[in-house]
Amino acid sequence: MQILWTVIVTFFAGMGAGLGTGFAGMSAAAVISPMLITFLGMDPYMAVGIALSSDVLASAVSAYVYGKNKNLDIKNGVIMMISVLTFTVVGSYVSSLVPSATMGNFSVFMTFLLGIKFIVRPVMTTKESMQNVSAKKRVIQSIVCGVLIGFICGFIGAGGGMMMLLILTSVLGYELKTAVGTSVFIMAFTAFTGAASHFAIGGIPDVTVWILCIVFTFIWARIAAVFANKASTKTLNRATGIILVVLGIVVMLFSLLS
Template structure:
């Protein structure tokens, strides 16, 4: 932490707090946290990504525990989904070293627009749990979702929590609150999977990561408690706001890539 100004550390703390809150409610906190880390003097993009994952592990662990205590998500669905997602995240992180993220950004942007359109058109979707499948088909679909989104998290990352929530709501029929509870468990696994690849390479800035993790934990605790108390309607509103922000961010990135 030597040479880092106090104002920069305070910025990282505030960003971690806000990111933890957003991640706990609906996912997408990386939009706040990662840009703040990139403002740290001398930090490389890969160090920012690795340190971001470390902070996120603390936040998602806190919100996962809080949700589990208050919402009691179905672990028979969440655990296999999380294991599949964590393993897929390691694979995605490995592929990320070979392919530029710009190749995938237009695809992800299109997917987010579809997600937003679905959420706005289906106003009652996610307000109550009404499972679409049962038995093996239910668990198989959950694992496939985990593999696909886990791989994406390791490969690119932004919006992973939001993708998990909308997949759980639209494909499996969970409410936004139940979907968020399971998404935190799965997202914790993907963060651990990606961090397992980054940590041995020496890219994690441990001091900064611990500070970020502490603020992320506080935000995750506050966000998950608020989501539980406010219910699925509140989570749906925050979800729409975060997805719009993701669309604007990725849209800006795509335009920049095209004009270079």
């Protein structure tokens, strides 16, 4: 009976995380962690480690699908990734020096609000208008925004995928599919770094839960990425918005339960 319950919980956790990753470049940790903690009574540190490792393959397969459809900016993605990883460490260090604040729900509220934003004010930027920005300006923007995202993620400990999507679409003026493709490309590396450090410090988690979460998240991320790349911009905005709103509400409920 326990194994059946584990399969059910990990299936829905993987489905929510996979859809969020494939459609919006959202971190799997926002969905998987609260579900494992609430319904399987898992240690929060281990739950985050499992979520991050699930994010690695899910983000990688999503990035592959977006890249195959020419919806991925690798050059500026690498530049931003270096900035994000560097300043995540800086933000984490600064966070350890100041009194802790209750910021745990930051990424959940951000997910919910970003979902509403995509429904009410969809991103209709085209690739043509994206290409009007000079290469030098784009590089500078990528570095500055990577520093901002990394520092905030390190300081607060959450919200990386959502912050990246918001900044790529609203500040850097990316077309939605390219923004998601670039976001999941970066997240694959940041999630791997986070997962490796978690397991190096905390040891190997429950293998059954770990494998099930990785498999289910991978499957649903691929399904979402394939659909997203075939959908029109208007449909993708609406689908992304609805999924983010639903996931935001569900995760908030899980947080209350726990």
